[in-house]
Amino acid sequence: YDSSATDAGYCDYADSGYDCAGVCLNDADNDGVCDADEVYGCDDSEAINFQPLSTESTDNCLYPEDFEPDCMFDTTGDGYVGTADLLDFLGNLGSTCP
Incomplete structure (x- = not known):
């Protein structure tokens, strides 16, 4: 100390x-x-x-935008925009969205 x-x-x-x-x-x-x-x-x-x-x-x-589909109009999810996708679109044309 x-x-x-x-x-x-x-x-x-x-x-x-x-x-x-x-x-x-x-x-x-x-x-x-x-x-x-x-x-x-x-x-x-x-x-x-x-x-x-x-x-x-x-x-x-x-x-969220990082998870947008690469192929926006591929409604069938097969990786290809084809006739089935167009028919899906036309089938919904004029529909009211939620």
Whole structure:
């Protein structure tokens, strides 16, 4: 014990991964979240796979329009727009949609 000692404002032992001021030592992107604590995921609230706890975007957000069919007028789902698809359309021509 030294009664003449003063507190110089330094810590004796910093938490693992942090300096004495509480700043993360391993934060490659400088976002204030330690690399080991990053939560990866889609950070866009408009996406269908939005991850609200995400701290690091993975740029893999999915939107409803990403799931539109490649062949819009293929009503039979056979990968080909043909006569059957046209007949489906004509059969519904003038119908009221819900």
